[in-house]
Amino acid sequence: QGIVQSFFKDKPYIVTGHGGDISSLNNGIFKRLKERCLSRAKTITVVSEFKQKELNKYYPRYESEILSMGVNTLLFDRKINYSSNYFNQGNRKVILYVGRLAEIKGVEYLIQAMKHVGDTILVIVGNGPEREHLEELAKTCNVDVKFLGSKSHEELKIIYASADVLVVPSIIDHKGAQEGLPTVILEAMASELPVIATKTGGIPQLIQDGVNGLLCEERCVWQLTDNICSLLNDHDLYEKIAANGKETIKEYDYRNIAQKYHDILENY
8 A cells, every 4th residue: 555655746644564564575676666655655654663673674774663553442341242152162261363364373383282282172263375274284183173254343352352362373484474563462452361472573572471471482382282271270370461461452552552643643
């Protein structure tokens, strides 16, 4: 969108770097088009400190400011949205993944980890090119996985509130792309749902290991397994992570993020 907008000379614009849009297509005509987009932007923002460093690596001429993604904290509320036995799980705990089913998301490592977790089910929300492969992997690993496909925010608010743990097993993909700051983490924290994630991209900017979430190395099945079991078996840790996540997310409320964008626009 930024490249297209750069051809409308009389229209000032803000361009934001979210993830792979910074790290990919940095050769030939694409690089020149991205240079054009950045050079004509009134302001450049990125969603995390990691993405700012990445932008500086590929396009050192341009200054940017960090402006994270936000979340509607009024929408994602566990006390309001919780639904008992929403996944027909019975007495089992529900491990949740939300996002595209693509290589960068690392879902295959989560499925492998679930082989070693106790009496639980894995609920996967989202679609993408990896879905067929992941469905076959779940069968091979003999893991109970529910693939729900894409869901609206109205449905997601209930899904987050009714699950037990969110896992974000992101990796660096074969093209070198990494996550910016996944919105699903913000939504889960707002729902008081404890989060386990990998130390990739902008995720460590948001999650402090052992305080408001649990972190592990990417592609590390045993660490994913250990973190899931720790949350499910340690009530005090679970409550601590959930409460601290809810507190962390106040900074990322849409009203705060919107004010920051408003301030940028007012400076034109």
